[in-house]
Amino acid sequence: MGIADFAAYDISRDYYENFERGPRFKGSFPDLESLKKEELDFFGNRLAFPFGIPAGLLLNSRWVSFYARMGFPLLVYKTVRTVEHPSHPYPNCLFVKTGMLDPFKLPDVLLAPSGYEPPSLREVTITNSFGMPSMKPDWWQEDMERAKNSLPEGYVLVGSGVGTYAGSREKLVGDFVDVSVMLREVGVAAVILNFSCPNVEGSEGLIYTDYELSAEIVSGVKKAVPDVPLFVKVGFLYGKALEGFVKAVAPYVEGIAGINSIQAKVVKEDGSPALGAGREKSGVCGWAIGECARLFTVELSRIRKEMKADFLIMSCGGVTDRESFAGLKECGADVVLSCTGAMFNPLLASEIRG
Numbered sequence: 001m002g003i004a005d006f007a008a009y010d011i012s013r014d015y016y017e018n019f020e021r022g023p024r025f026k027g028s029f030p031d032l033e034s035l036k037k038e039e040l041d042f043f044g045n046r047l048a049f050p051f052g053i054p055a056g057l058l059l060n061s062r063w064v065s066f067y068a069r070m071g072f073p074l075l076v077y078k079t080v081r082t083v084e085h086p087s088h089p090y091p092n093c094l095f096v097k098t099g100m101l102d103p104f105k106l107p108d109v110l111l112a113p114s115g116y117e118p119p120s121l122r123e124v125t126i127t128n129s130f131g132m133p134s135m136k137p138d139w140w141q142e143d144m145e146r147a148k149n150s151l152p153e154g155y156v157l158v159g160s161g162v163g164t165y166a167g168s169r170e171k172l173v174g175d176f177v178d179v180s181v182m183l184r185e186v187g188v189a190a191v192i193l194n195f196s197c198p199n200v201e202g203s204e205g206l207i208y209t210d211y212e213l214s215a216e217i218v219s220g221v222k223k224a225v226p227d228v229p230l231f232v233k234v235g236f237l238y239g240k241a242l243e244g245f246v247k248a249v250a251p252y253v254e255g256i257a258g259i260n261s262i263q264a265k266v267v268k269e270d271g272s273p274a275l276g277a278g279r280e281k282s283g284v285c286g287w288a289i290g291e292c293a294r295l296f297t298v299e300l301s302r303i304r305k306e307m308k309a310d311f312l313i314m315s316c317g318g319v320t321d322r323e324s325f326a327g328l329k330e331c332g333a334d335v336v337l338s339c340t341g342a343m344f345n346p347l348l349a350s351e352i353r354g
């Protein structure tokens, strides 16, 4: 048995099979009452501990309920849209062979050799490529309601939405507003707008690099749903680029989430695209992007202090064990999340809270 065999998400199957049959788990569930508490007021909701899962792994309400039972208090349902949208075909996740990425010298090309497994759970690094699939809104609204109602006290459901590009900037802004209104109808504790998917073509994936468009979207959403705590999710930025983004969106948001996976060309040993033709570039996440996530969080925390702002920092990237969780907290994160780490080790929350 290898590392992949113990994962809740089965990387040898496609998104739809995982959606219908997952999560996989054979062990026993922790006693939630015995896990360490470090309570936080999350916009009027009690959060038992500042840890959870970012958008991606929680494909539907079964996944949300499962990870709540595993002791992850903040649960972000996978990004949804106002229209049904298919997933990229199999493969969706592959192990990547790399050392820790240097945030100042990010590689253009990374290797995903066939049959490769990482040396340990701590060093688990993958590329993922889904293209932000979504069910129809009436389906996901009902399912999110189910997810929310399954949560114990101290556990919180957050929604993540993305606008679908349909030919113009105005329509994209309008679609972000519509998806936020739909998420509000579910009664999620906060809405995170995904401005940063490395696995979609063009404008949907790189919104965070366009400050003007980012500000236009958040101001539109804030006007439409002023009572919902609003976050934006960004890719890796630091220094002046991060500062410019934060200044543009800070007047309209209650929090900033990041980082998303780091985009690279992922190839097999023979140089051919690991995910197949047409999907040369994809997002890399897990252990190897930990240093990027720490730098992002330190910088975001410095900028918040300099601006005398009080937005919440929700950090993820490379959290696979207690040390990497503590590392992001020390960098200034208010809440820490883990996607790849939690995918391969569903016991991660009970280890961190043990």
Ligand SMILES: Cc1cc2nc3c(=O)[nH]c(=O)nc-3n(C[C@H](O)[C@H](O)[C@H](O)COP(=O)(O)O)c2cc1C
Binding pocket: 054, 055, 056, 057, 078, 079, 093, 128, 130, 132, 160, 194, 233, 258, 259, 260, 261, 285, 286, 287, 289, 316, 317, 318, 319, 337, 338, 339, 340, 341
């Ligand atoms: C399987 C998978 C699916 C993901 N899907 C989404 C998504 O739908 N929306 C989003 O904002 N981020 C998505 N992400 C990115 C994660 O939320 C996170 O930003 C990134 O993986 C870095 O964290 P990690 O190193 O803990 O995995 C996904 C990541 C993975 C591994």
